[in-house]
Each structure stands twice: as structure tokens, then as C-alpha cells.
Amino acid sequence: MMKTLVVKHANSPTSYPIFIEQGLLKNLFWLPKHIQQIVIITDNKVKKLYAQNLLKSLQKTKKKVLLLSFPSGEKAKNYQMKHKLEQKILSKHFDRDAFILALGGGVVGDIAGFIAATYMRGISYIQIPTTLLAMVDSSIGGKTSINTSLGKNLIGAFWHPSSVIIDLHCLKTLPQKHLINGLIEALKIFIIYDKNSFQFFEKNIHDILNGEAASHQIIFSAIRLKSQIVTQDEREKHLRSILNFGHTIGHALETLSNYRLLHGIAVGYGILVESKISEILGMLSRADYFKISQLLMKLGIHPKKLKTFNLQKIIALTQLDKKAKEEKAKYVLLKKIGKIHHKSKQFAFDVPNKVIEHAFFAVSEMTNAGK
Ligand code: NAD
Ligand code: ZN
Numbered sequence: 514m515m516k517t518l519v520v521k522h523a524n525s526p527t528s529y530p531i532f533i534e535q536g537l538l539k540n541l542f543w544l545p546k547h548i549q550q551i552v553i554i555t556d557n558k559v560k561k562l563y564a565q566n567l568l569k570s571l572q573k574t575k576k577k578v579l580l581l582s583f584p585s586g587e588k589a590k591n592y593q594m595k596h597k598l599e600q601k602i603l604s605k606h607f608d609r610d611a612f613i614l615a616l617g618g619g620v621v622g623d624i625a626g627f628i629a630a631t632y633m634r635g636i637s638y639i640q641i642p643t644t645l646l647a648m649v650d651s652s653i654g655g656k657t658s659i660n661t662s663l664g665k666n667l668i669g670a671f672w673h674p675s676s677v678i679i680d681l682h683c684l685k686t687l688p689q690k691h692l693i694n695g696l697i698e699a700l701k702i703f704i705i706y707d708k709n710s711f712q713f714f715e716k717n718i719h720d721i722l723n724g725e726a727a728s729h730q731i732i733f734s735a736i737r738l739k740s741q742i743v744t745q746d747e748r749e750k751h752l753r754s755i756l757n758f759g760h761t762i763g764h765a766l767e768t769l770s771n772y773r774l775l776h777g778i779a780v781g782y783g784i785l786v787e788s789k790i791s792e793i794l795g796m797l798s799r800a801d802y803f804k805i806s807q808l809l810m811k812l813g814i815h816p817k818k819l820k821t822f823n824l825q826k827i828i829a830l831t832q833l834d835k836k837a838k839e840e841k842a843k844y845v846l847l848k849k850i851g852k853i854h855h856k857s858k859q860f861a862f863d864v865p866n867k868v869i870e871h872a873f874f875a876v877s878e879m880t881n882a883g884k
Contacts, residue, residue, distance in 0.1 A: 793872055
């Protein structure tokens with residue numbers, strides 16, 4: 514049965530629906546009737562899997578449609594690619610009434626969203642996420658960006674989609690490692706914001722990994738919670754920063770691995786270390802840390818792998834993170850499963866290097882029994 518959520522930002526007119534169901538790419542009820550010019554932006558893999566069929570359905574409607582695609586993967590999310598795609602759209606005379614359909618994973622969503630934000634000073638777009646990570650995370654909240662040689666996601670804009678279309682059928686073709694990649698982002702939201710969903714995840718881990726009904730419940734809960742968080746803080750001035758839990762260390766690991774570690778997997782290691790930091794600082798109980806680490810291990814996050822990284826390099830990179838202030842890394846800390854530590858509207862804190870070192874070694878020495 515179709516589920517619909519509405520993202521309605523507090524103190525702002527911004528509002529858009531999220532439709533979740535199987536088969537939404539075959540039933541185009543969500544496409545506003547008045548749109549006459551459509552640009553589908555996708556990557557080469559998703560083009561073959563889904564975009565060509567979508568193009569065919571749209572061509573039947575006699576609208577003006579252009580399909581653009583680029584090589585799959587993070588490397589394409591850059592200035593040059595943005596420029597190339599924009600030139601093609603301009604050369605086909607799409608004007609400011611054109612609509613972009615961002616069909617693909619987070620890479621497509623980020624670059625297509627950023628093109629929408631700047632094309633003719635901003636045009637409408639629809640997010641159609643096809644990876645689990647994009648469904649539960651990147652397609653919601655209006656963050657768009659490209660990478661530069663100096664770092665990831667450094668140039669971009671807040672630009673909200675006019676709707677988000679989540680066709681759960683797309684998960685059927687998604688490789689297992691990308692499924693886990695997205696599951697970890699969903700789990701992160703539960704760890705910081707919803708104990709009940711964390712417990713549901715714990716109980717149903719096998720069904721979730723096998724893509725059974727429980728996985729749809731997880732997806733729906735994660736989307737609902739992410740929407741709730743971003744609507745309270747449209748531009749990441751306060752509450753929204755809790756979504757960065759696990760990301761201070763996670764981003765550094767992602768960079769050091771030269772992006773061989775998938776984002777969600779790197780965040781999984783980040784969650785381990787940042788939960789340990791919270792425990793060392795006396796905020797998180799040992800029992801809660803144990804539950805978090807056990808669940809992550811079941812998702813293939815093996816603490817010993819951290820030993821292959823140089824801690825000093827990690828610390829140096831965390832100080833360059835775009836969330837760092839005056840070169841001091843900021844950490845979101847946990848109080849217990851489902852609750853983060855905060856002081857009024859401050860949600861991220863400095864942590865002394867020696868605590869980070871202690872946490873890192875404690876985690877990397879941990880056996881699979883979690884001791
Ligand atoms: P991705 O877009 O590279 O997709 C991963 C791979 O899966 C690609 O090879 C893609 O071609 C393939 N793919 C996509 N859908 C598929 C399907 N249904 N079946 C089979 N294969 C499919 O990566 P991602 O993990 O979706 O997203 C990562 C990106 O998202 C990063 O650039 C990250 O910075 C960004 N991100 C943005 C936000 C945000 O708020 N804007 C949040 C989190 C992450
Ligand atoms: Zn993330």
C-alpha cells in the first residue's frame with residue numbers, strides 16, 4: 514500500500530510530499546500534468562536498469578524529454594560533469610519551466626539537484642532515489658552538492674525537490690553491499706533518535722538483510738524520522754547536525770580509503786568510534802555501546818579493520834571537515850540509544866585528542882565478542 518509523508522519545514526513555506534510504494538516508476542501519477550519539458554538525469558547503470566523505460570513512458574505523453582547520463586560512481590560528482598550536463602540542457606533550449614528528474618543514487622541526486630538549483634537561477638526537480646542510501650538519506654532534506662579536489666560536498670546549495678518518489682522495486686537490483694550501505698544510515702538515525710526502531714532492527718536483522726517486509730518498515734521509519742529532523746532545522750543550524758553522528762570519523766576514513774570504503778560503511782566504523790567516545794566520556798552506558806557494536810558487526814563492520822588506518826591522519830582530517838570550527842573537529846555524542854547529548858541548541862562538541870585515541874584503540878582491539 515502506498516505511503517505518503519509530507520516534509521513541511523517549520524517557519525518556512527517549503528513543503529513537499531514523499532511517495533513510497535513498489536512500482537511508482539510504472540505509474541506516473543506523481544508527475545504534475547502541467548510540465549511540458551523534462552530532463553532525466555541519471556548514471557549509466559541506472560540508465561539501463563530504469564531510465565530508458567521511464568523515457569519511453571514519458572515520450573508517449575508527447576512532452577519534450579531529454580535523457581542525460583554519466584559514468585556511475587562518486588568520481589563523476591564534480592564541476593566538469595555539472596558543466597557538461599548543463600551545456601547539453603542549454604543547447605536543447607530547455608527554459609526555466611523545465612523540470613529535472615534525478616533518477617539514481619545519491620551521486621545523481623546531489624549533482625542533478627545542484628544543477629536544478631542553479632539552472633536559470635533555479636528550476637524544479639523531483640528526486641527519484643534508486644539506492645537505499647538515497648531513499649533513506651540523501652533524497653530528503655534538500656542538500657545538493659558536488660565534490661572538489663579539496664574535499665567532498667564542499668560546493669552546493671540547499672534546494673528542495675518538489676517531491677520524492679521512492680519505488681521500492683528498485684531495491685531488487687541493488688547489490689548487497691549497497692543495501693548494507695543504506696541500512697547503516699538508517700540504523701544511525703535510529704541510534705540517535707528512536708530506540709523503538711533500533712530494537713525492531715535488532716530483532717528483525719535477518720529479515721531486513723533478506724529484503725523481507727521488515728526491511729520496508731525500516732525504510733519507512735528512517736524516512737519518517739529523517740523528515741522530522743530536517744523539518745525542524747531547514748539549514749542545519751542546530752538539531753539537524755545530529756545526523757552527522759558517526760560522520761566526523763566516518764568522513765576521514767572515507768577520504769583515507771580513497772573512497773574505496775562506501776560512505777555508509779565508513780560511517781559504520783565512525784559510529785563505533787564515536788559511541789565509544791560517548792562511553793569514555795561517561796555519557797553512554799557500556800550495555801548500550803555493546804548493543805550498538807553487536808548490531809554493526811552483524812552488518813559486517815569489523816572493529817579490527819580500524820587497525821589498517823593511521824590514527825594521526827584520521828585526526829588531522831577530522832580537523833579539516835566542513836563541520837569543524839576553527840580547525841576543531843566537532844562530535845555528536847550519545848546519551849543512550851535513541852537520545853543524543855545536547856546543551857540547549859548545541860548538538861556537537863569538541864573532544865580532546867587523547868579521548869579519541871583511547872576510543873580508537875579500545876574499538877580496534879575489540880574482539881568479535883564485543884569485549
Ligand atoms: P551512488 O549514487 O554512487 O550509487 C551506488 C551505485 O549503485 C552506483 O554504481 C549506481 O549506479 C548503482 N545503482 C543505483 N541504483 C541502483 C539500483 N536500483 N540497482 C543497482 N544498482 C544501482 O551512491 P549512493 O550510495 O546512492 O550515494 C552516495 C552519495 O550520496 C555520495 O556522493 C554522498 O556524498 C551523497 N549523500 C548526500 C546526502 C545529502 O543529504 N545530499 C546524504 C548522504 C549522502
Ligand atoms: Zn551519511
